[in-house]
Amino acid sequence: MEHSEDQTSMPEKNINSKRQDPNPRFASEGCSVLLDVNDGDRLVFARLSPGAIFKIGNTKYSLKPMIGAPFGSLFQVETGEEGSFLSRVLPIKKESSSSNVIDDVRDNRELIDDNESQNLTAEEIEAMRRDGAKGDEIIEALIANSKTFDKKFQLSQEKYLLKKQKKYAPKVLLRRPFARSICEAYFKKYPARIGFIRVDALSLLLTMANVTAYSDVLVVDMVGGLVTGAVAERLGGTGYVCNTYKGNSPYSVDMVRMFNFTDKVIERIVHSSIHELSSPKTALPEENNQQESSKSDMIEDISVTAEAIVDDGVTESKIIKAPQPGAKASKEAVEMWKENGFSSLIMAAQDQDPWTLAKDVLPLLSYSAPFAIYHQYLQPLATCMHNLQQGKMAINLQITEPWLREYQVLPSRTHPHMQMSSFGGYVLSGIRISTTT
Amino acid sequence: MLPTDSNKALSFKRGIQDGDLVIVYERHDVMKPVKVTKDGVLQNRFGFYKHSDWIGKPLGTKVFSNKGKFVYLLAPTPELWTLVLSHRTQILYIADISFVVMYLEVVPGCVVLESGTGSGSLSTSLARAVAPTGHVYSFDYHEQRAACAREDFEMTGISSLVTVEVRDIQGQGFPEKLSGLADSVFLDLPQPWLAVPSAAKMLKEDGVLCSFSPCIEQVQRTCEVLRSDFIEIRTFEVLLRTYEVKEMKVETVAVIGESQDEEDNGGPRPSKRKHLSNNGDYAVSHDNSSNATSVVMARPCSEARGHTGYLTFARLQCLS
Numbered sequence: 011m012e013h014s015e016d017q018t019s020m021p022e023k024n025i026n027s028k029r030q031d032p033n034p035r036f037a038s039e040g041c042s043v044l045l046d047v048n049d050g051d052r053l054v055f056a057r058l059s060p061g062a063i064f065k066i067g068n069t070k071y072s073l074k075p076m077i078g079a080p081f082g083s084l085f086q087v088e089t090g091e092e093g094s095f096l097s098r099v100l101p102i103k104k105e106s107s108s109s110n111v112i113d114d115v116r117d118n119r120e121l122i123d124d125n126e127s128q129n130l131t132a133e134e135i136e137a138m139r140r141d142g143a144k145g146d147e148i149i150e151a152l153i154a155n156s157k158t159f160d161k162k163f164q165l166s167q168e169k170y171l172l173k174k175q176k177k178y179a180p181k182v183l184l185r186r187p188f189a190r191s192i193c194e195a196y197f198k199k200y201p202a203r204i205g206f207i208r209v210d211a212l213s214l215l216l217t218m219a220n221v222t223a224y225s226d227v228l229v230v231d232m233v234g235g236l237v238t239g240a241v242a243e244r245l246g247g248t249g250y251v252c253n254t255y256k257g258n259s260p261y262s263v264d265m266v267r268m269f270n271f272t273d274k275v276i277e278r279i280v281h282s283s284i285h286e287l288s289s290p291k292t293a294l295p296e297e298n299n300q301q302e303s304s305k306s307d308m309i310e311d312i313s314v315t316a317e318a319i320v321d322d323g324v325t326e327s328k329i330i331k332a333p334q335p336g337a338k339a340s341k342e343a344v345e346m347w348k349e350n351g352f353s354s355l356i357m358a359a360q361d362q363d364p365w366t367l368a369k370d371v372l373p374l375l376s377y378s379a380p381f382a383i384y385h386q387y388l389q390p391l392a393t394c395m396h397n398l399q400q401g402k403m404a405i406n407l408q409i410t411e412p413w414l415r416e417y418q419v420l421p422s423r424t425h426p427h428m429q430m431s432s433f434g435g436y437v438l439s440g441i442r443i444s445t446t447t
Numbered sequence: 448m449l450p451t452d453s454n455k456a457l458s459f460k461r462g463i464q465d466g467d468l469v470i471v472y473e474r475h476d477v478m479k480p481v482k483v484t485k486d487g488v489l490q491n492r493f494g495f496y497k498h499s500d501w502i503g504k505p506l507g508t509k510v511f512s513n514k515g516k517f518v519y520l521l522a523p524t525p526e527l528w529t530l531v532l533s534h535r536t537q538i539l540y541i542a543d544i545s546f547v548v549m550y551l552e553v554v555p556g557c558v559v560l561e562s563g564t565g566s567g568s569l570s571t572s573l574a575r576a577v578a579p580t581g582h583v584y585s586f587d588y589h590e591q592r593a594a595c596a597r598e599d600f601e602m603t604g605i606s607s608l609v610t611v612e613v614r615d616i617q618g619q620g621f622p623e624k625l626s627g628l629a630d631s632v633f634l635d636l637p638q639p640w641l642a643v644p645s646a647a648k649m650l651k652e653d654g655v656l657c658s659f660s661p662c663i664e665q666v667q668r669t670c671e672v673l674r675s676d677f678i679e680i681r682t683f684e685v686l687l688r689t690y691e692v693k694e695m696k697v698e699t700v701a702v703i704g705e706s707q708d709e710e711d712n713g714g715p716r717p718s719k720r721k722h723l724s725n726n727g728d729y730a731v732s733h734d735n736s737s738n739a740t741s742v743v744m745a746r747p748c749s750e751a752r753g754h755t756g757y758l759t760f761a762r763l764q765c766l767s
Contacts, residue, residue, distance in 0.1 A: 035653065049679070082653030082765035084678075101678070101764055183678075186653070188552045210542070210685050213549035217541060220524045222575040223555050224450040244576065246555025249450070350458035353450060376457040377507025378522040392692045392745035399692075405519060406475050409690040409745065412542060417682040417757065419670040424663060436690075443519060444508040 034270060037184055039077050041270050044191050046183040048176045053195035055187065055268050064096075066180050071096045076184055085182040089142045096182060116163050129155040135178075145179020152178075165423070187268050189216075189240035196236065196265075197431070204265075205233045205360040206386045208434025210412040212240055218382035218439040219354040223248045228287075228352040228374060230254055230367060232359045235263030235335075237384075238279060241356065242266065242335075247274035252339055252347070253281040254371065256362075266335040280339035287347060287374050351376030355442075358384040364438070365394040372403055375442045383438040391438045404440035411436050448523045448571070448603040451579045455604070457522055462503040468602060469506065470527045472519040480523065480531045482602070493518070525571040528603060535592050538568040539635070542687045543659065543755055548576050550760050551631035551655050556580045560625060560649055561633045562616040562642065563587040567596040567609075569633065574600075574608040583608060584625060588615040620645030627651060634658040639665060640672040647676045650763045661756040669759055677761035684757055690745045699738050 037043050037058055045054045045064065056062055062073040066087065075085065075096050085096040121127075130152060138148055152174055153159050159167060175181075185191055193209045207215075215237065221227055221244045231237045231253050241251040255261050260281040352375050359367055364383050375381060381404070385391045391409055398404045412434050416427045448468070450456035455467075463469065467483045473491065481489055487498035493516030501510050501520060509517040521527060526541060539547070547569065553559055553576040561570060564587035573583045587593045593613045600606040614622070617636055629649040634642055639658040646656050656677065658669050666682055673680050 035651065080652060080765050080767065082678075082762065084765070100766055186552075188554075190549050190552060209549065210546050213545035214542070216549070217526065217545035217572070220526065220575070222449055222451075223578045224453065224456065243554055246580075248555070248579065350456075350460060353457045376459055377505050378520075379457055379507070380524060380526070388690070388745050389743075392690070393743050395692050396694055396743040405472060408475070409692065411688045411690070411747075413686045413688060414546075415684045417666070417684070419666055419680070419682045419759070421667075421671070424667055441521060442507060444505060446508075 034081075034186070036078060036080050037076055042187050042268050043076065043081075044185040044187045044195065044268075046185050048180055049183075051176065053191070053198060055192075055195065064182075066182070069094050079184055081184055081186040083184050085184065087145060087180055089139060089144075099181075116161060118163050118166055120161055121158055127156055127158040128152065129157070145175070148178045149174045187270060189236075189243050189269070192239065192265065192268050193236060196234075203234050204236045205358055205384065206433065206435055207233060207236065207358065207384060208412070208414060208431060210414045211384065211435040211437060212236070214410065214412055214437050214439075215356050215358070215382045215384055216240055216244060218380060218437065219356045220380050221245070221354065221356075225249045225353040226347060226350075227251045228254055228347075228355045228371065230261075230355075230357040230359045230362075230371065231263060232261050232361065235265035237356055237358045238263045238335075239266040239269045239271075242271060242275050242279050243269060245275070245278055247272065247278055249353075250278050250280060250339070250343060252287075252343070252352070253279070253336065254284050254287060254374075255281065256284055256367070256370075258283070260336065263336050271335070276335045277337075279335040279337075280343065281336050282339040282344055284370050284374075286339075286344060288370065347374065352379060354379050355381035356384070357381070360386070363394075364390050365397050368394055368398065369401075369403075372398075372442055377442060377444040379442045381440060381442060384435055385438070386433075386435050388436050391436050395438050395440075398440065402443070402445060404442050407438070407440040409436055409438050448525070448528070448605060449575055449578050449608075452604065457506065459505060462505055463501050463520065465502060468523050468604070469501070470521040470523050470531060472521050478527065478531050480528070480602075491518070523603060525575050528571055529568045532566055532568060532599065533595075534566055535595060536563075536565040538566045539659065540568075540752070540755060542685045543758065544569055544572045546683070546685045547633060547657050547659070547758060548572055550758070551633065551657055553577060553581075553631055557630040558625075558628050559583045559631045559633065560621055560629045560646070561585045561635075562614075562621075563589070563635055564593060564596045564611055565635065566592075567599050569635075570596070570600070570609050570611075571603060571605060573633070574605040578605075578608055581608070581630075582610065584621075585609055585611045586614045586616050586621070587611065588613065588618075616645070617641040621649045625649050630654050632656045635660075637665075638668075640668045643669065643672045644676075647763055652763055652765045652767060654763050656761050656763070658759045659756045660759070661754070663757065666757045666759055673759070673761045676764055678764050680759065680761040682757050682759045684754070686752065686755070688751055689748045691748050692743060692745045694741050694743050696739045697742050699740050 039058055042055060042057050045056055056064060056073060058073055058077050060074045063070050064073050071094060075098060079098060084099050084101060086099045087094055088097040135148060190209055193212050196204045197208055219227065221241050223246055226249050227241050229237050229241060229251055238251055238253055245251060253260055253263060266279060355371060355375055357367060364385055368383060395407050395409055398407060414434060415430055418425055418427060463483055465483060465485050469481055469483055471479045471481050471489060483498050483501060485499055489496040494512035494514035496510055496512050506520055506522045510520055511517045553573060555578060557577045558581055559573050559577055561573060561583060564570060564585040570583055570585050577583055590613050593611045597611045600609050617638055626648050630651060631654055632646040632650055636642055639660060660666050670680055
């Protein structure tokens with residue numbers, strides 16, 4: 011009897027112990043992963059379970075092969091007797107070829123866009139696939155049957171190959187979700203949900219608010235939990251990130267579930283209303299039972315929206331619940347903050363006027379505490395900065411806007427990307443000072 | 448500098464103590480690090496300040512000189528430190544630093560390698576990110592620079608998180624003993640491509656490398672070498688634009704042709720403010736103090752850092 015009980019509880023223990031690793035290197039069952047299809051063309055969040063399904067093109071693939079694989083491993087599509095599946099590939103070491111492309115004498119003058127250059131028909135390609143041909147084999151066949159491939163300029167050949175690889179031999183990279191990749195994925199797909207915070211702006215917020223272990227960071231996160239999660243990531247299970255809000259209900263921080271936080275980190279994510287934090291030191295009403303009720307609210311919230319970010323291709327047939335972030339801050343913690351003040355503040359309140367919020371929230375910070383206020387519009391931040399200056403509430407005030415440009419770096423073909431994001435948000439930063447003396 | 452030492456953490460209750468490092472803030476561009484001592488005196492163009500007057504006061508407060516002029520005393524942060532540290536080399540600034548720390552996926556507990564140490568601007572931010580259980584190993588081939596950096600880290604209280612060693616990383620590579628232990632590696636070297644194979648050896652699989660180079664030719668060669676062991680090779684440039692904010696009195700003048708009547712009765716309406724006049728003639732001719740409104744306006748500063756360096760990131764391939 012005892013023996014069998016032990017056996018049944020074993021696997022769960024294993025999962026748990028893996029999850030507690032502060033910096034996990036392997037994707038375990040139940041963990042959140044980021045799937046990067048074809049070098050960032052598509053980024054999809056998923057929760058690993060044997061039943062989880064992922065769609066590329068029109069084909070569905072089970073994510074089961076990814077369970078237990080190290081983060082950073084690469085998967086390719088293969089076709090076997092039981093249909094298509096994802097299979098781990100170990101990359102072959104490439105020798106870097108730096109042939110001088112400028113000297114290529116071929117050019118594209120003879121190319122005519124008449125859709126006649128490919129001899130293989132769609133049906134023939136599909137048949138090859140059904141017979142279990144690998145993506146690379148299909149591409150070889152495409153090249154062999156292309157009338158124009160050999161005549162193309164070398165660079166055009168490379169482009170052609172890349173295009174065909176993406177279509178016929180898609181690669182899926184298994185990535186660990188970090189604040190960086192989560193922000194990038196949202197910025198690419200649903201920028202409005204994160205208030206258009208680009209990854210460089212997010213990094214500035216964390217830096218300017220001096221987020222580090224053992225700090226008590228006050229946040230106003232109206233960007234779905236991105237800022238809360240990013241702060242918690244830097245706290246590593248120490249200090250607190252306290253999400254504050256106006257009114258009665260805390261803002262949703264669902265996105266925190268995308269991070270693979272240990273329970274230790276999750277425990278450090280709490281919320282408390284501005285009213286509770288600013289009321290003079292007395293007993294807080296309905297402290298005890300509210301903890302329970304707010305917690306159950308969160309569960310419902312999450313199951314609705316967590317699904318929404320997951321690319322429509324992904325269905326989680328068996329959702330394994332991650333621990334629920336965002337419990338109500340304990341009475342002791344609130345008292346501690348009233349006595350000591352928070353060590354810094356980040357505000358990312360999309361639909362709020364920064365000044366209206368800041369004048370209530372800034373007094374909750376310790377003197378000399380740095381703060382960073384994000385907004386996607388300049389004018390409200392300018393007004394906020396002016397008022398802070400006039401009220402002598404803060405010094406070292408500055409509004410900055412980060413600018414980020416990515417480059418293509420290739421032999422003889424290095425240049426900035428043709429398309430870039432031209433806006434990643436504004437940040438007002440400063441240091442709270444004591445107004446008395 | 449870091450709250451890992453709970454005795455130094457920011458608090459309303461904690462007063463400045465003998466031995467604290469504080470940043471004396473005159474203006475956003477005039478700051479100075481000062482170690483507080485009982486008998487210490489700070490002298491600046493506003494007179495002198497006795498440290499003994501500071502002790503017991505909370506950080507973030509004004510203190511006055513003998514002539515009644517004030518400065519603020521601030522808690523040191525890596526950002527303020529970057530602004531006040533003595534430049535022994537060209538240093539990295541906030542935009543690059545922030546981006547590097549985030550892109551290298553540095554979190555508490557990580558082991559990060561860095562070369563060179565330079566003036567320790569980035570090292571300080573890396574230390575903040577790996578605290579309390581991680582570690583930064585920083586290498587510089589310049590003996591004196593390494594010694595100065597160690598002194599600085601001692602002063603800022605992060606020496607338990609950063610080890611500085613004298614070593615020529617381009618020539619010798621990183622030390623064998625760190626093989627396979629690094630979560631991330633940062634290179635700021637004149638010929639980073641020489642250090643890439645060693646960096647690859649140090650990194651854990653899926654670990655991230657960053658190389659900072661001011662010149663595109665350096666980037667070009669580095670990327671060529673990176674392609675054999677790394678994936679997701681991406682190169683960025685990140686800059687900051689800062690804004691000036693001013694409150695200005697602007698004349699709100701009716702467009703010619705509109706009746707003066709309407710203007711007086713209705714007061715300035717939002718739609719009318721669009722017709723702000725920059726033209727002195729009209730403004731003066733209609734001068735009427737009730738027509739001047741204060742508006743807070745922002746514009747980008749005229750000058751900015753136009754280039755710092757290119758940041759190339761790459762992820763070590765997973766082969767096991």
